[in-house]
Amino acid sequence: xxxxxxxxxxxxxxxxxxxxxxxxxxxxxxxxxxxxxxxxxxxxxxxxxxxxxxxxxxxxxxxxxxxxxxxxxxxxxxxxxxxxxxxxxxxxxxxxxxxxxxxxxxxxxxxxxxxxxxxxxxxxxxxxxxxxxxxxxxxxxxxxxxxxxxxxxxxxxxxxxxxxxxxxxxxxxxxxxxxxxxxxxxxxxxxxxxxxxxxxxxxxxxxxxxxxxxxxxxxxxxxxxxxxxxxxxxxxxxxxxxxxxxxxxxxxxxxxxxxxxxxxxxxxxxxxxxxxxxxxxxxxxxxxxxxxxxxxxxxxxxxxxxxxxxxxxxxxxxxxxxxxxxxxxxxxxxxxxxxxxxxxxxxxxxxxxxxxxxxxxxxxxxxxxxxxxxxxxxxxxxxxxxxxxxxxxxxxxxxxxxxxxxxxxxxxxxxxxxxxxxxxxxxxxxxxxxxxxxxxxxxxxxxxxxxxxxxxxxxxxxxxxxxxxxxxxxxxxxxxxxxxxxxxxxxxxxxxxxxxxxxxxxxxxxxxxxxxxxxxxxxxxxxxxxxxxxxxxxxxxxxxxxxxxxxxxxxxxxxxxxxxxxxxxxxxxxxxxxxxxxxxxxxxxxxxxxxxxxxxxxxxxxxxxxxxxxxxxxxxxxxxxxxxxxxxxxxxxxxxxxxxxxxxxxxxxxxxxxxxxxxxxxxxxxxxxxxxx
Numbered sequence: 001x002x003x004x005x006x007x008x009x010x011x012x013x014x015x016x017x018x019x020x021x022x023x024x025x026x027x028x029x030x031x032x033x034x035x036x037x038x039x040x041x042x043x044x045x046x047x048x049x050x051x052x053x054x055x056x057x058x059x060x061x062x063x064x065x066x067x068x069x070x071x072x073x074x075x076x077x078x079x080x081x082x083x084x085x086x087x088x089x090x091x092x093x094x095x096x097x098x099x100x101x102x103x104x105x106x107x108x109x110x111x112x113x114x115x116x117x118x119x120x121x122x123x124x125x126x127x128x129x130x131x132x133x134x135x136x137x138x139x140x141x142x143x144x145x146x147x148x149x150x151x152x153x154x155x156x157x158x159x160x161x162x163x164x165x166x167x168x169x170x171x172x173x174x175x176x177x178x179x180x181x182x183x184x185x186x187x188x189x190x191x192x193x194x195x196x197x198x199x200x201x202x203x204x205x206x207x208x209x210x211x212x213x214x215x216x217x218x219x220x221x222x223x224x225x226x227x228x229x230x231x232x233x234x235x236x237x238x239x240x241x242x243x244x245x246x247x248x249x250x251x252x253x254x255x256x257x258x259x260x261x262x263x264x265x266x267x268x269x270x271x272x273x274x275x276x277x278x279x280x281x282x283x284x285x286x287x288x289x290x291x292x293x294x295x296x297x298x299x300x301x302x303x304x305x306x307x308x309x310x311x312x313x314x315x316x317x318x319x320x321x322x323x324x325x326x327x328x329x330x331x332x333x334x335x336x337x338x339x340x341x342x343x344x345x346x347x348x349x350x351x352x353x354x355x356x357x358x359x360x361x362x363x364x365x366x367x368x369x370x371x372x373x374x375x376x377x378x379x380x381x382x383x384x385x386x387x388x389x390x391x392x393x394x395x396x397x398x399x400x401x402x403x404x405x406x407x408x409x410x411x412x413x414x415x416x417x418x419x420x421x422x423x424x425x426x427x428x429x430x431x432x433x434x435x436x437x438x439x440x441x442x443x444x445x446x447x448x449x450x451x452x453x454x455x456x457x458x459x460x461x462x463x464x465x466x467x468x469x470x471x472x473x474x475x476x477x478x479x480x481x482x483x484x485x486x487x488x489x490x491x492x493x494x495x496x497x498x499x500x501x502x503x504x505x506x507x508x509x510x511x512x513x514x515x516x517x518x519x520x521x522x523x524x525x526x527x528x529x530x531x532x533x534x535x536x537x538x539x540x541x542x543x544x545x546x547x548x549x550x551x552x553x554x555x556x557x558x559x560x561x562x563x564x565x566x567x568x569x570x571x572x573x574x575x576x577x578x579x580x581x582x583x584x585x586x587x588x589x590x591x592x593x594x595x596x597x598x599x600x601x602x603x604x605x606x607x608x609x610x611x612x613x614x615x616x617x618x619x620x621x622x623x624x625x626x627x628x629x630x631x632x633x634x635x636x637x638x639x640x641x642x643x644x645x646x647x648x649x650x651x652x653x654x655x656x657x658x659x660x661x662x663x664x665x666x667x668x669x670x671x672x673x674x675x676x677x
Contacts, residue, residue, distance in 0.1 A: 014030045014031050014032045014048075015030070015031045015045065015046075015048055016028050016029070016030060016031070017029060017030070017031045017034060017040050017048065018040060018041040018043070019034070019038050019039065019040050019041075020039040020040070020041065020111075020113060026041065031048035031049065034048070034049050034116050034119050035116065035119065036116050036117055036118065036119065037115065037116060038115070038116040039054075039113050039114070039115055039116075040113070040114055040115075040116060041111055041112060041113060041114075042058060042095060042101050042104060042112060042114055043101065043104065044101050044102075045100070045101060046098060046099070046100050046101075047060075047095050047096065047097050047098065047099050047100075047101065048097060048119075049097050049116050049117075049118065049119045049123060050087075050094060050095070050096055050097050050116070050117050050118035050119075050122075050123045050124060051094070051095045051114035051115055051116045051117060052077050052085065052090070052093055052094055052095075052114060052115050052117055053074050053075065053076045053077060053093050053094070053095060053112075053113075053114045054076050054077060054113050054114060054115055055076050055106065055110050055111065055112060055113040056076065056104060056105055056106035056110065056111065056112030056113065057073060057074065057075055057076070057104070057105040057106075057112070057350070058073075058074040058095060058101060058103070058104050058105075058112060058114075059071050059072070059073050059074070059101075059102045059103040059104075059105075059285055060072055060074060060095060060099045060100060060101050060102060061099060061100040061102055062096065062099045071102055071283075071285055071287065071292055071293060072283075072352075073283050073285075073350055073352050074092060074093060074094070074095060075092060075093060075349075075350060075351070075352060076093065077090055077093035078427060078429055080429065085117070088575075088576075088603070089356075092352050092354060094117075095114055096123070096124040096125070097118070097119075097123035097124050097125040097126065098123070098124060098125030099124075102285075102287060103285065103287075142223060142646065142649070146198070146653070149653070149657070150190065150194075153189050153190050153657075153660070154189075154190065156189055156661075156664065157185065157186045157189035157190055157664075160185045160186075160189060160664060160667075160668060161182045161183075161185060161186060163668065163671075164178070164181055164182045164185050164668075164671055165178055165182050167671055167672070168181060168182075168671075181671075185664065185667060185668075188660060188663050188664050188667060189660055189661075189664050190660070191656055191659075191660055194656055197652050197656060198649055198652060198653070199219075200648060200652065201223075201644065201645035201646070201647075201648030201649045201652070202219050202220075202222050202223065202645050202649075203219075204645075204648070205222050205641040205642070205644055205645040205648075206219055206222060208641055209222075209625075209637070209638065209641055212629075212634070212637050213627060213628040213629050213634075214612070214625060214626070214627045214628075214629075214634050214637060214638060215625070215626045215627075215628070216624060216625050216626075217624055217626075218624035218625075221609070221610050221624045221625070222641065222642050222645050223642060223645050223646050223649065224591065224609050224610060224642070225593065225609070225610035225625075225638050225639060225641070225642030226639060226641075226642025226643035226644070226645060226646040227591045227609075227642070227646070228465065228591045228592070228593040228609065228610060228639055228642070229464070229465055229466060229590055229591050230465070230466045230467075230468060230585055230590045230591070230592045230593070231460060231465060231466070231467050231468070231592075231593045231594075231595060231635055232468045232469075232470045232578075232581070232582060232585075232592060232593070232594045232595070232596075232604065232608070233467065233468065233469055233470070233595050233596070233632065234469075234470060234471060234595065234596030234597060234601050235469055235471035235473055235477075235478060235481055236409070236447065236471065236472075236473060237596075237597050237614065237630075238595055238596050238597065238614060238632060239449065239450065239453050239469070239481060239485055239632065240447045240448060240449050240450060240453075240481060241447070241448045241449075241450055242295055242630070244295060244296050244299055244409060244445040244446065244447055245299060245445065245446040245448065246299045246300060246302070246303040246445060246446075247264070247408060247444040247445055247446045248262040248263060248264045248444045249262065249263050249266065249274065249278065249413075249441055249442065249443050249444065250262045250263075250399065250441050250442040250444065251263065251274050251440070251441040252391075252393050252439060252440065252441050253393075257391075257392075257393055257394060258393050258394055258395050259393050259395055259396075259399050259441070259442070262444070266278065266303050266304050266305060267304075267305045271329065271343050273373075273375075273415050273438075273440055274413060274440045274441050275304060276343075276345055276364075276366075276373075276375065277375040277376075277377065277413045277414075277415060277440055278300055278301070278303070278304050278413070278443065279301060279304045279306040279327045279345070280327055280345055280347055280362050280364050280375050281360065281361065281362050281375040281376065281377045281413070282294070282297035282300065282301055282362075283297060283350060283352055283353070283360070284297050284298065284301055284308060285310065285325070286308060286310045291308055294353075296409075296445060299445065300443065300445075305329065305330050306327050306328060306329050306330060307327065307328055307329070307330050308325065308326075308327055309325070309326040309327070309328070310325050310326075324346040324347055324348050325346070325347045326344055326345070326346050326347075327344075327345050327347065328343055328344045328345070329343060343366065343367070344366070344367040345364050345365070345366050345367070346364060346365050346366075346367070347362050347363075347364055348362075348363050348364060348365055348372070348422075348425065348426070349362065349363035349425065349426055350362050351363075351430045351433070351434070353378075355472050355574050355575050356574050356575075356576075357378075357382070357430075358378050358379040358381075358382040358472070358572075359376055359377065359378025359379065359382050359383060359386075359434070360376070360377060360378065361374055361375060361376035361377075361430065361433070361434055362374070362375055363418065363425050363426075363433070371417055371418060371419050372417075372418040372419075372420065372422075372425050373415055373416070373417055373418065374415065374416045374417075374418055374433050374434070374437075375413070375414070375415050376413070376414045376415070376416075376434055376437060377411050377412065377413050377414075377443065378411060378412060379411070379412070379474070379572070380396075380400050380410055380411070380412040380442065380474070381474075381572070382412075383411075383412035383413070383414050383437070383439070384396065384412060384439070386414065386434055386435055386436075386437050387414050387436075387437045387438065387439040388436055388437065388438065388439075391437075391438045391439040392439050393439070399442070400442070401476060403442075403444055404474045404475075404476035404477045404480070405476045405479075405480060406480060407447055407477055407480035407481055407484060408444050408445065408446060408447060408477065409444075409445040409446075409447045409473060409474075409477060410442055410443070410444055410445075410474065410477070411442070411443040411445070412439070412441075412442055412443075413439075413440040413441050413442070413443055414437035414438060414439050414440055415437065415438050415440055416433070416434075416435075416436065416437045416438060418433065447477065447481070449481065449484055449485055450631045450632075451631075452631045452632065452633045453485045453631070453632060454484070454485045454486050456631075456632045456633055456635060456636060457485050457486050457487050457632075458486055459636055460635065460636070461486070463639075465639070467487050467568075468567065468568055468569075468570065469481070469482055469487060469568065469569050469570065469571075470570045470573055470578050470581060470594075470596075470604070471570070471571055471572075471573065472546075472571075472572060472573060472574065473571060473572070474571060474572070475496070475543060475545055475569070475571040475572065477571075478543075478569050478571040479494060479518055479543060479569060482568065482569055487568060488541050488568060488569075489539065491539070492539040492540060492541060493517060493518075493539070493540040493541070494517065494518035494540070494541050494542075494543055494568075494569070495515055495516070495517060495518070495540060495541070495542050495543070496515070496516050496517070496518050496543050496544075497513060497514070497515055497542055497543070497544045497548055497563065498513070498514045498516075498544075498545070498548055499511045499512070499513060499514075499547055499548040499551035499552075500512040500513070500514050510551070510554075510555035510556070511551050511555065513548075513551075513556070513559075518543065540566070541566065541567070541568035541569065542563055542566045542567045542568065542569075543567070543568065543569035543570075543571065544563060544567060544569070544570055544571075545570075545571050545572045545573075546570075546571070546572040546573040546574055546577050547572065549570065549573065549577055549580075549581070550577070553580070560584070561584070561588060564581070564584050564585055564588060565588065575601065575602070575603050575604070576603065578594075578601060578603065578604040579603035579604045579606075579607045581604075582594055582604045582607045582608050583607055586607075586609070591609050592608050592609055593608055593609060593610045593611070593612065593635065593638075593639075594607075594608035594610075594611045594612070594623075595611075595612050595613075595614070595632055595634075595635060596613065596614070597613060597614060597615070601613075602623075605623035605624075606623065610624065610625060610638065610642070611623035611624055611625065612624075612625040612626070612627055612634060612635070612638060613625070613626050613627070614627055614629075614630050614631070614632075614634075615627070615628065625638060
């Protein structure tokens with residue numbers, strides 16, 4: 001009870017908050033007095049409510065929420081007619097309770113403001129506290145069998161109760177004595193210590209998990225983790241290293257509109273749009289004198305040799321900054337007469353990366369320029385669809401396939417000149433800005449496998465536990481990583497399933513499905529007909545993309561169930577589709593575990609029977625299990641402890657059943673004998 005009180009007090013803590021009362025009138029009130037609809041001015045410290053940002057930018061640490069200790073940039077939510085707020089869709093605009101505000105930034109004299117939407121136990125932190133104090137019930141066969149077992153014991157106890165009462169009354173025993181012996185028989189058949197005894201295995205398993213740096217906020221999930229037969233893995237940061245390595249960039253030759261020779265040393269490049277895009281299109285910031293942010297962005301920016309500058313203010317007071325972030329070349333890398341020495345580019349607006357749109361972009365302005373420039377980076381498929389066709393290289397698909405088949409992570413780069421006012425550049429929706437782009441080139445990052453991955457996948461396979469990859473990355477990159485980590489053996493066949501959109505698809509004429517072997521243009525079986533025997537012993541795997549997954553859900557639901565049985569690679573999946581896949585596998589009778597990071601896989605981690613987040617924190621709202629060991633070696637440990645807990649529970653149940661029934665029979669026998677004497 002003492003621990004529960006401490007948890008509850010973390011929500012009820014009060015801090016002063018500045019509230020806008022209209023116009024330029026501001027009032028300081030206690031955080032416990034906040035109600036939904038209040039407009040607050042966020043400063044440094046921990047957020048005490050959930051609020052939607054409506055003005056300015058805020059950099060926060062969402063470690064409590066996602067388990068990721070990297071700073072996240074929040075941007076204001078722009079008004080769109082008919083748009084309804086959704087905390088999942090608009091997470092990039094929401095300041096969540098329990099997250100720490102690192103910096104706030106505003107432009108053009110407007111203070112940073114946010115509208116309170118949730119308080120108390122309705123907030124994100126409140127949800128975490130509630131999930132710890134009142135974990136959701138686990139739908140587990142073992143629990144159902146225990147209920148049936150207790151029902152049988154209750155029936156036996158009822159029969160014994162009736163028999164004892166009748167026998168004692170026939171002997172004209174004292175009524176109080178009859179009632180006492182009859183109820184005593186019930187406690188013999190159904191031991192009062194049974195609930196406590198059944199938790200012994202869970203308690204010891206949780207203790208051993210903690211020693212292995214695996215923390216659990218839902219002990220009821222430990223037993224069910226022993227029954228897992230499908231494990232879904234995210235790729236980047238889970239199977240592969242989170243710290244990607246810069247490999248090269250491939251610029252576009254303007255003369256013949258083909259890819260030029262790749263560049264491995266960016267300091268040899270002239271100060272062109274490609275280099276400026278690499279130096280500006282990121283979400284990095286400076287905290288305590290160090291550049292922090294997404295590891296991919298850090299590697300990319302470091303490779304440029306440029307310098308990131310922010311206003312020289314002490315970090316504890318770095319709030320309400322007016323001056324934008326500046327990037328410029330490191331003069332020590334250039335000669336004094338070099339044109340690059342005089343370049344300074346200000347980052348005026350960030351449109352953060354989102355899995356749903358598969359891209360991020362920034363609005364910049366070069367010193368002395370009379371217009372703004374938007375730079376974007378993202379998945380090659382998404383960026384190419386937003387670019388003008390006359391700027392795409394002729395060998396785009398060929399070069400992209402060459403690198404993705406080798407397991408590299410490839411991002412596309414693009415730009416657009418913006419001839420508009422400063423206010424419009426700040427307020428225009430990203431859909432309006434991120435169109436008709438000019439393609440600049442490809443960024444290639446090496447994506448190395450973690451040393452422990454292959455052995456763990458091999459261990460799971462030997463235990464007849466199926467491994468599935470669910471990633472937002474490119475299909476060919478995912479296939480390469482799957483073969484490297486032995487999720488797919490080299491001799492196994494992989495069938496790629498693709499949806500071909502006819503442009504006029506409807507319920508009566510759904511998109512066509514194309515089946516072909518990976519690394520081959522040959523169809524899987526005939527031209528118009530493919531037969532899938534899911535019971536076949538032949539080793540083949542099916543790989544689908546998020547686009548195909550959506551088509552299967554809408555038009556081929558029966559086929560989707562068969563794909564889920566033999567599917568191994570699910571690429572270009574957004575967070576919602578990851579959750580849908582987990583729920584689909586559960587409806588097919590699988591016990592599903594999910595291993596990933598708390599930022600993008602939150603929904604899937606919650607939906608799985610046992611979700612485990614790789615994080616540096618001991619608890620987050622993202623999943624029931626959190627591993628501080630940053631690799632998948634936690635999966636066999638969790639399954640092992642789950643099975644140990646189950647075996648302990650079964651053993652205790654059998655012992656208690658035999659002990660109770662033997663004692664019950666002995667008491668009934670003694671009652672019968674005593675009644676005849």
